[in-house]
Amino acid sequence: MDIPYTVELRPDTGLYNAKVGIWLFLASEVMLFGALFSAYILLRVGAPEGYWPHGWLNVPLGTANTLVLITSSITTVLAWVSLKANQFGRFKLFHAITLLCALVFVGIKSFEYHDKFVHYEFTLKNGKFADGHMVENKLKQDGNSFTGYAVIRGHVVEDERELYDLNAHKAPAHEDIRIDGAQIAKMGNYGPWHNTYTAIYFTLTGLHALHVIGGAIVIGFLWGPGSKLWETDPERFTNRIEISGLFWHFVDLIWIFLFPVLYLL
Amino acid sequence: MSKNENHPATAHSVRGYLIVYVALIVGTILTVWASFIHFPSREINIVVALVIAGTKGSLVAAYFMHLISERKMIYSVLSCTAIFFTGLMALTLWALHDFPSLTVTH
Amino acid sequence: MTHMEATHAIPHPGVHEAHHEGSGFWRGYVFSTDHKVIGLQYGFTALCFLLFGFFLMLMMRWQIGHPGQPVPIMGPVLEKVLGQVASRGIMSPDLYNSFGAMHGTIMVFMAIVPLAFAAFGNYLVPLMIGAPDMAFPRVNMASYQAYVLGGLIMFTSFFIPGGAAQAGWTSYSPLATSIPTNGQTFWIVGMVLLITSSLLGAVNVIATIIQLRAPGMTWMRLPFFVWAQFVTAFLLLLAFPPLEAAALMQLMDKVAHTSFFLPTGLAIGGTLANVSGGGSPLLWQHLFWFLAHPEVYVLILPAMGIVAEIIANNTRKSIWGYKSLVYSILTLGFLSFIVWAHHMYLTGMGTRISTFFQTTTMIISIPSVVILTCLFMSLWGGSIRFNTPMLFVMAFLPMFGIGGLTGLPLGFSYSDLHLHDTYYVIAHFHYIVAPGTIFALFAGIYYWFPKITGRTMDEFWGRVHFWLSLVFMNLIFQPMFAQGMAGMLRRMSDGGANYSAATLGPDVSGGLSSRILHLNIFILWAAVGLGIAQVPFILNFFWSIKHGKPAGSDNPWQATTLEWQTPTPPPHGNFATPPQVYRGPYEYSVPGHDRDFTPQNEPEKA
Numbered sequence: 001m002d003i004p005y006t007v008e009l010r011p012d013t014g015l016y017n018a019k020v021g022i023w024l025f026l027a028s029e030v031m032l033f034g035a036l037f038s039a040y041i042l043l044r045v046g047a048p049e050g051y052w053p054h055g056w057l058n059v060p061l062g063t064a065n066t067l068v069l070i071t072s073s074i075t076t077v078l079a080w081v082s083l084k085a086n087q088f089g090r091f092k093l094f095h096a097i098t099l100l101c102a103l104v105f106v107g108i109k110s111f112e113y114h115d116k117f118v119h120y121e122f123t124l125k126n127g128k129f130a131d132g133h134m135v136e137n138k139l140k141q142d143g144n145s146f147t148g149y150a151v152i153r154g155h156v157v158e159d160e161r162e163l164y165d166l167n168a169h170k171a172p173a174h175e176d177i178r179i180d181g182a183q184i185a186k187m188g189n190y191g192p193w194h195n196t197y198t199a200i201y202f203t204l205t206g207l208h209a210l211h212v213i214g215g216a217i218v219i220g221f222l223w224g225p226g227s228k229l230w231e232t233d234p235e236r237f238t239n240r241i242e243i244s245g246l247f248w249h250f251v252d253l254i255w256i257f258l259f260p261v262l263y264l265l
Numbered sequence: 266m267s268k269n270e271n272h273p274a275t276a277h278s279v280r281g282y283l284i285v286y287v288a289l290i291v292g293t294i295l296t297v298w299a300s301f302i303h304f305p306s307r308e309i310n311i312v313v314a315l316v317i318a319g320t321k322g323s324l325v326a327a328y329f330m331h332l333i334s335e336r337k338m339i340y341s342v343l344s345c346t347a348i349f350f351t352g353l354m355a356l357t358l359w360a361l362h363d364f365p366s367l368t369v370t371h
Numbered sequence: 372m373t374h375m376e377a378t379h380a381i382p383h384p385g386v387h388e389a390h391h392e393g394s395g396f397w398r399g400y401v402f403s404t405d406h407k408v409i410g411l412q413y414g415f416t417a418l419c420f421l422l423f424g425f426f427l428m429l430m431m432r433w434q435i436g437h438p439g440q441p442v443p444i445m446g447p448v449l450e451k452v453l454g455q456v457a458s459r460g461i462m463s464p465d466l467y468n469s470f471g472a473m474h475g476t477i478m479v480f481m482a483i484v485p486l487a488f489a490a491f492g493n494y495l496v497p498l499m500i501g502a503p504d505m506a507f508p509r510v511n512m513a514s515y516q517a518y519v520l521g522g523l524i525m526f527t528s529f530f531i532p533g534g535a536a537q538a539g540w541t542s543y544s545p546l547a548t549s550i551p552t553n554g555q556t557f558w559i560v561g562m563v564l565l566i567t568s569s570l571l572g573a574v575n576v577i578a579t580i581i582q583l584r585a586p587g588m589t590w591m592r593l594p595f596f597v598w599a600q601f602v603t604a605f606l607l608l609l610a611f612p613p614l615e616a617a618a619l620m621q622l623m624d625k626v627a628h629t630s631f632f633l634p635t636g637l638a639i640g641g642t643l644a645n646v647s648g649g650g651s652p653l654l655w656q657h658l659f660w661f662l663a664h665p666e667v668y669v670l671i672l673p674a675m676g677i678v679a680e681i682i683a684n685n686t687r688k689s690i691w692g693y694k695s696l697v698y699s700i701l702t703l704g705f706l707s708f709i710v711w712a713h714h715m716y717l718t719g720m721g722t723r724i725s726t727f728f729q730t731t732t733m734i735i736s737i738p739s740v741v742i743l744t745c746l747f748m749s750l751w752g753g754s755i756r757f758n759t760p761m762l763f764v765m766a767f768l769p770m771f772g773i774g775g776l777t778g779l780p781l782g783f784s785y786s787d788l789h790l791h792d793t794y795y796v797i798a799h800f801h802y803i804v805a806p807g808t809i810f811a812l813f814a815g816i817y818y819w820f821p822k823i824t825g826r827t828m829d830e831f832w833g834r835v836h837f838w839l840s841l842v843f844m845n846l847i848f849q850p851m852f853a854q855g856m857a858g859m860l861r862r863m864s865d866g867g868a869n870y871s872a873a874t875l876g877p878d879v880s881g882g883l884s885s886r887i888l889h890l891n892i893f894i895l896w897a898a899v900g901l902g903i904a905q906v907p908f909i910l911n912f913f914w915s916i917k918h919g920k921p922a923g924s925d926n927p928w929q930a931t932t933l934e935w936q937t938p939t940p941p942p943h944g945n946f947a948t949p950p951q952v953y954r955g956p957y958e959y960s961v962p963g964h965d966r967d968f969t970p971q972n973e974p975e976k977a
């Protein structure tokens with residue numbers, strides 16, 4: 001006995017097995033990201049007045065990435081439509097674009113990550129805060145004291161909160177600032193450890209990026225070696241494209257919420 | 266492949282998909298634009314952004330993921346999920362904001 | 372029907388032997404995609420973990436009963452394997468904490484759930500619904516592999532410097548994050564794998580039940596066991612991801628030094644911790660209990676399913692109130708998602724939210740009572756066959772009753788103030804899981820053993836196993852109620868000795884009376900007794916595989932459900948011909964039939 005309904009539809013549910021499977025899996029994904037979103041809300045609501053960041057991320061890059069993912073979504077659905085219409089060549093073309101989009105997305109995301117890792121905040125001994133991208137780092141740390149110097153491209157502020165709401169304050173022109181080790185009380189870059197915002201930002205986008213990469217690997221396999229199935233069992237292959245497409249749309253859908261929540265609000 | 270035809274015919278739905286695509290792009294531009302408007306309070310910004318995101322998300326789910334014409338079984342699974350998702354969010358937030366009246370906070 | 376009954380005794384070349392995927396040891400036993408092999412793999416691995424978790428507990432009980440004295444027999448072994456933390460064979464408090472945390476983790480996530488859900492579910496669900504296999508055989512294999520990997524990581528963590536996780540199976544932050552060893556990191560990574568395994572398993576079980584029911588197997592003809600597995604799978608599917616999210620965040624806290632669960636101003640060891648702060652420790656508890664309360668039902672529902680099957684078979688009559696059972700279990704599953712914060716009354720929640728959770732907690736006891744009542748009512752007027760599986764089931768009913776009813780005082784925030792975190796809680800949930808679920812699992816093993824091996828387990832030694840287990844289980848857990856009500860806290864490595872000594876002064880009443888503390892020694896020996904009581908089971912189990920009494924037919928218990936209408940053991944693909952279902956699952960003693968059982972696939976007589 002072979003497993004029934006792998007390709008044909010079960011009469012009473014009107015579904016084939018993998019369709020049920022992928023939707024169940026996506027339901028669990030909803031709960032996974034749902035829990036992270038509630039963590040986001042909680043951390044944001046719990047942050048002290050004026051200490052939840054606004055405008056820390058690059059909106060043009062985020063917008064570009066949103067458009068990239070939306071484009072990959074339409075090509076995914078068109079790839080499936082092409083198979084339905086028996087046009088294998090167009091399927092190849094559309095999913096090639098999907099894969100390209102995935103690559104661009106991950107590329108832009110890595111650039112943004114890198115930008116955060118070279119971005120430093122210094123708490124100075126005179127109570128002021130220096131903030132900017134590292135240009136030259138000749139600091140040596142010994143316990144809590146620093147020697148040497150660092151050059152950053154950025155600015156110095158009196159009130160740390162000015163660093164948080166970049167939308168409200170007109171950022172002064174950034175200039176190269178030299179900071180001596182002796183001035184520094186504390187320093188750190190904008191990694192996940194910086195505050196709860198960067199923590200949830202890196203966790204959410206990191207998990208999302210893993211989904212993008214995972215989805216791209218699956219689609220890449222179906223586009224490349226996996227597409228041999230088209231010769232022998234076109235219906236089953238079309239179903240596989242539909243299932244992987246559903247996952248890809250879900251990844252797109254998550255990003256549609258991540259973008260405003262992390263970049264804009 | 267006719268056996269597997271559980272979705273509306275595909276050839277003319279390409280136009281539908283393209284319309285959704287354009288709507289999504291417009292939505293993206295709209296939400297970025299709205300975020301630069303200073304509404305009287307930030308809450309309005311949040312609501313506007315979430316409404317746009319919700320609309321875009323629904324478009325993706327309804328048309329790209331074909332939820333608009335899916336089977337009952339899928340709807341049942343997803344409604345359960347939606348209920349528990351809401352429960353998780355709502356009850357957690359409620360619990361964390363309902364303190365005994367004499368709690369000292371700072 | 373006759374071709375089904377052609378008595379196949381003992382393992383025989385199944386009709387579909389030729390179909391058997393690949394041959395050889397590796398494809399056949401290790402990387403198999405056959406649901407029955409995977410079920411047995413799960414079962415065997417989980418039973419090993421069950422025994423391991425029990426040994427951890429035995430050593431803890433020694434430490435509680437005789438604090439600071441070398442553990443007999445195992446002491447030198449501990450010292451040799453674990454080194455400093457067990458010097459001179461004495462369990463250090465750190466080691467005690469590790470064993471405590473890992474006992475809980477192993478028992479819940481690596482023993483009971485894999486046994487009740489993955490092993491029984493994998494083996495029986497496809498057979499009971501008349502399917503050739505699970506819907507996604509390769510996903511099934513991946514699920515088992517993720518489980519083994521997660522289990523290995525957990526097990527390995529005992530031997531890393533600093534030992535395994537020490538913050539309890541609940542792993543509350545900031546404690547879990549601030550213990551400076553790597554045990555917690557291993558725990559989290561292990562958990563993520565175990566969760567992944569459960570999710571894959573849950574998707575598979577649900578899809579199988581929805582899609583692969585045999586023709587005629589309508590929803591209301593499903594055996595109750597299948598319903599129980601269905602609801603269980605949904606609980607795993609939707610409740611586990613929030614814990615996975617929480618585990619990822621705790622991993623970030625531990626590895627990337629974020630502060631998801633670490634509040635501002637957190638001091639560790641008297642100095643301000645070097646963290647950014649701003650996090651919420653309660654968030655962890657919410658996300659943890661959002662899983663862990665449904666998890667309680669994951670532990671008990673499959674057991675109820677097993678119990679219903681065995682009761683119907685051994686009373687030779689239909690289950691009383693099948694529809695009530697089905698609707699109750701659905702309600703139970705649904706409500707189990709909105710009761711979780713009754714584990715958190717002491718976190719300073721407000722009265723309104725407490726009231727909400729008390730209310731839902733009380734409501735959820737209604738379907739539980741309906742289920743238990745239906746099962747009791749099913750006994751009424753039956754001519755009961757008291758074989759070993761039935762004995763375990765008969766014990767399950769009152770034991771689960773005790774466990775359930777003692778939960779009510781914990782569901783009220785007012786009485787919970789006193790009982791929270793005492794041995795009362797331990798006694799309560801162990802009554803549910805140990806003489807409850809584990810008894811049902813024993814019953815299931817004795818009951819389905821003939822289908823798997825073609826031989827029955829020895830009846831006499833089964834009874835010895837049953838009576839000794841029943842007595843010792845109660846001797847272990849009953850005294851804990853008394854200890855808990857007297858105020859003895861859980862998680863104290865010396866069983867409360869120091870605590871009592873510190874608070875008892877000449878003018879001070881309080882602390883724990885010596886009678887309460889002496890119960891520790893009593894419980895220790897009861898636990899040793901329970902350990903000895905398992906020896907007949909283990910020997911019986913392995914001996915019977917090769918030398919047990921031949922079952923004599925494919926359907927030795929004369930059961931109605933489909934798993935008994937297959938060759939023994941079921942070949943790859945399960946059924947010789949695709950079964951067609953004509954009737955409900957429990958048609959026993961139907962008037963006018965020549966036999967007292969009518970299998971589901973027996974056609975209506977013309």
